[in-house]
Amino acid sequence: MNSAIDLSNINFGYRDSNPLLAGLNLTLQQGQVHAILGQNGAGKTTLINIMLGRIKPTSGQVRVLGHPPDSLFCRQRVGAMMQLGGLPLHIKVREFIELFSSYHQHPTPLDDIISLCQLEGFLQQTFDTLSGGQKQRLFMAIAMVGDPDIIFLDEPSVGMDVESRQQLWQAILALKQQNKTVLLTTHYLHEAETLADELLVLREGKCTNLTDIPELANIYPRAQIKFTCDLPEVTLLDALPMVNLSVEGNKFTILTNEPNPILQRLLTQFDVHNLQVAPMSLEEAYLSLMNNGNA
Numbered sequence: 001m002n003s004a005i006d007l008s009n010i011n012f013g014y015r016d017s018n019p020l021l022a023g024l025n026l027t028l029q030q031g032q033v034h035a036i037l038g039q040n041g042a043g044k045t046t047l048i049n050i051m052l053g054r055i056k057p058t059s060g061q062v063r064v065l066g067h068p069p070d071s072l073f074c075r076q077r078v079g080a081m082m083q084l085g086g087l088p089l090h091i092k093v094r095e096f097i098e099l100f101s102s103y104h105q106h107p108t109p110l111d112d113i114i115s116l117c118q119l120e121g122f123l124q125q126t127f128d129t130l131s132g133g134q135k136q137r138l139f140m141a142i143a144m145v146g147d148p149d150i151i152f153l154d155e156p157s158v159g160m161d162v163e164s165r166q167q168l169w170q171a172i173l174a175l176k177q178q179n180k181t182v183l184l185t186t187h188y189l190h191e192a193e194t195l196a197d198e199l200l201v202l203r204e205g206k207c208t209n210l211t212d213i214p215e216l217a218n219i220y221p222r223a224q225i226k227f228t229c230d231l232p233e234v235t236l237l238d239a240l241p242m243v244n245l246s247v248e249g250n251k252f253t254i255l256t257n258e259p260n261p262i263l264q265r266l267l268t269q270f271d272v273h274n275l276q277v278a279p280m281s282l283e284e285a286y287l288s289l290m291n292n293g294n295a
């Protein structure tokens with residue numbers, strides 16, 4: 001499999017004193033969907049702008065399909081849907097698509113774009129009358145008009161209701177079937193897991209495969225034991241001193257790699273109710289990692 005994007009030892013900061021990307025290396029394979037997760041301000045949009053050639057890194061090398069990202073070659077083969085921007089208010093959806101299409105030598109047929117982005121119902125509406133989710137679909141269509149090989153989608157599902165999000169996901173999976181390379185940023189792990197072949201986390205200036213994060217490996221896959229109990233937390237902690245226990249009201253949660261001995265003690269020594277044992281999902285492990293301030 002060929003690489004679509006290669007970043008080697010990228011360093012960048014908006015201010016010299018505060019590096020945002022530090023020694024970042026990343027290779028994205030062609031024909032796959034890659035998701036980048038990360039906290040607000042981690043640098044996801046900045047990273048995409050570097051891949052688009054809109055921002056030059058302080059040092060390091062960027063190659064997109066083997067070419068510099070600001071080359072004409074890349075401009076013709078890369079499409080981007082960035083976070084909500086503005087467009088002239090009184091132009092109709094169909095006119096926008098036709099206009100952006102006219103910039104490309106080999107545009108995607110208009111009907112294909114309209115159907116992929118499910119814009120059939122809004123073609124005669126002007127930009128100012130579209131809902132947030134409908135605007136997102138229009139931005140997606142504009143990113144797609146040049147029939148690009150690589151598509152960047154920066155938080156594409158923001159502002160979308162459940163149905164629109166499902167439709168967007170279908171559109172992204174359709175792109176994958178056409179062997180396009182998709183890079184999307186998202187705050188929703190569920191979205192990333194549903195769509196992506198590769199889950200990456202941007203933190204402390206570097207990109208890491210989600211499952212390669214040591215702290216995540218420590219908390220995933222663990223069992224979660226949930227129960228209600230009217231005893232005070234301190235009583236349970238005294239009885240189970242080495243256990244990762246949290247409490248909300250009378251609802252207790254224990255995270256453990258060895259649930260059996262704990263279950264045995266809970267059932268024989270305490271008056272516990274509503275007992276549930278479940279493996280921790282990747283989403284819960286990821287959120288727990290984020291909430292601990294490690295990401």
Ligand SMILES: Nc1ncnc2c1ncn2[C@@H]1O[C@H](COP(=O)(O)OP(=O)(O)OP(=O)(O)O)[C@@H](O)[C@H]1O
Pocket residue numbers: 014020038039040041042043044045046047
């Ligand atoms: N043009 C700029 N000048 C100075 N600082 C900037 C500029 N653009 C972004 N930043 C700062 O750089 C950091 C990274 O911003 P960026 O938008 O890349 O993060 P992000 O991971 O995409 O965040 P979010 O999830 O909130 O969209 C933030 O602290 C932001 O305030």
